[in-house]
Amino acid sequence: MNLYFRLIWLFLWRIRHCSGIGFLDTSRLSFRALPFDCDINMHVTNSRYPAFMDLARTYMIADMGLMKKFIKMKWMPIVNASETTFIRDIKPLEKFEIETKVVGWDEKYFYIEHRFVTPRALHCIVHVRGVFVSKGKQVPITSLVAEAGYVGEPPELPPEVVKWKQFLQLKKERNM
Template sequence: MNLYFRLILLFFKIKRNRDYQQLLDTIDIEFKALPTDCDINFHLTNSRYLAMMDLARTWMTERVGLLKHIMKRRWFPIVNATAITYIRDIKPLQKYTVSTRLVGWDHKYFYIEQKFHSERGLHAIAYVRGVFKR
């Protein structure tokens, strides 16, 4: 991940978080498409969607109270598969929200839905399958 500045800001936000939500709630985090996030077509580059999804999942684990337990047990959440559908582009300097929701789990994997949306509507929807490793 090459979003170190945003990751540092996220950790400051995590330190201040005292408002926890339920495990199955939808957790939102807002971003702005910086010029460095965009490609030659002047929209958010495809790889940046995945990087922002990483940040949003980290925020989700904090908001539901799991981050401290994951770190304490030295578990590593690993993305096993991702399917993403791009619907409309995100322009430079446009504000957008990533909504993250745990949709289920089984004996091995957890499943997460992530949506990118703004005042212009839905931009992308992704489904992530992950696993915790030690």
């Protein structure tokens, strides 16, 4: 239930106060680890991270100034895959920030990196692969990038994302 409150807070307050970032810039969204975000081990439960990332990606789109445009065009983001590396735990009541940025794209997918950080340290790194869909069809990446106002070559994907893409392809081939 608390994520609904956070979603409402995001739309009613935070999105109105976006700083405005470029397509490849880092968006930052702060939270506090509330008791119901934590498990019996007294840290943020692993299942809560994807929900926080949904909010962070929504905020990033708004921070880029693309929210109204994408809603008007009925573009909906869909996560295709994600990989998570937990480094250290986030304690109850600890403030943390999610740094979110587009790290690149290929002919079919865009790739986003989330970093969960506190003044103490880096806690978690997540890579997400996704697409946008409209009317049941995938929005071409070239259209997405053009609507975002980005001009230029795609950035080189980080080496860990390149290896992850290869792993996802292998997984797909072995299970077809």
